[in-house]
Amino acid sequence: MFNVTPIPAFDDNYIWALTVPGSQAVAVVDPGDADVVNRYLKDNNLQLTAILVTHHHADHTGGVNQLSLEHSADVYGPANSPFEGINHKLSNDDQIELLGQQLTIHEVPGHTLDHISYYLADTTPQVFCGDTLFLAGCGRLFEGNPEQMIQAMAYYKGLPDTTEVYCTHEYSLANLAFAAAVEPTNPQITAAIKQCTQQRQAGLPTLPTTIATEKQINPFLRYNETSVKQSAEQFSHNPLSTDVAVFAAIREWKNQF
Template sequence: MLSVTPIPAFSDNYIWVLRQDTSDRVCVVDPGDAQAVIQVLEREGLSLGAVLITHHHQDHTGGLAELIKRYSPRVIGPQNPDIKGISERVGDGDEFRVMGRRFEVMTVPGHTLDHIAFFTAGIPPLLFCGDTLFSAGCGRLFEGSAEQMNESLARINALPAETLIFAAHEYTLSNLAFARAADPDNDDVASALRECEKVRELERPTLPTTLERERRINPFLRCDNAGVRRAASQHGATDNDQQTFATLRAWKDSF
């Protein structure tokens, strides 16, 4: 059995830990903070066998050098030479095995140009998508364009509905507040906000989410919805899905 658990880091990051119940070797995704990972590994008697990197931002790669020095793990990440320590650079459609599972690489530019995601089919399917798709939101456009991000989200949206989405940040409450404004007639958004408020009061993560849930509550996956377009039209062009997405993303930046 493969289990996935979060290590909280900084103010709102999650470093995801993949573990099989038959091994003490684990894989971590986007270790921005080495000490947070080391503390968990030492406490639970685990060793680090592999690291997955989705993009170059420091809060996703900052712990890499120390973890490599300490554990010498296999490091799989984007074809970006600025990220030091990657031993296997991968691109769209590449496949590899980690923790007994076959992973497929998806290029998902938008937040950054080098951004990739890791998908593994199974029961259920799993997606580690860094800062591309969040629960009820998506990443800011630091390097890529709105068109690139919209296309990246469309690729993710084509995955099976039951896919578990392991995003890298606990942004759900603020995203749902925006979703309530961007999709005001959506009862699922209001219900999700109440549910997630209770979860956070218990200091539990709102992630992972499912793709099926995101199709119901995430305005960035609902650009063809009449209610979303109506709300977005007060903030910019909404003549098609692409314009609606760009308007939503710009509106969210100043929300």
């Protein structure tokens, strides 16, 4: 597995730095800001060799071209991306070797149409999921539709419970406030709010989360739970007969929350 370090950027982004023991090589995920990455490299005497892009939004790609040019780093990203700085174009089920580790690509459109995730199968698996799955949340549907996003959520639900989830925004407390509105009697959500509040007060990231935790607290993975369905129907003032309809209702509710 990778040693993963968060590099904070902008107001709430995390650029993930991936290393392995015994090597000065590093890869970064979604570097929206080249300057913070360069400071991290200098402070830790590391050499950037690869950049992973999950989707084309500027807060994830804004530093890619500068970093690639300065460090001669390979840039991996979705084959269908409108971002032009990718020189290793990836599609569903592709595999890449990175710092001696094998990563599998999965297409997860919804937030954007070009969104992919990177999965490392290991004793402790790791997934780098950009803006699709968050702690207690999921990404807005800027380009895709609920059918696509629920397929992405089904993919994440199928990963091992021990999988560490590395999303790229510190949205946890806001997401948990919404999750508590959807399931006010869920004790796991209450416990997560307490833990994440303590972490933020201590200046610590709330990430990574795990798939096991998300199955307990994330309404966008719990769309087929009776409690979530009932809350979605109360919000929409209509009976909802499919999982996609429930998912779409809670996503719209979150947009307004």
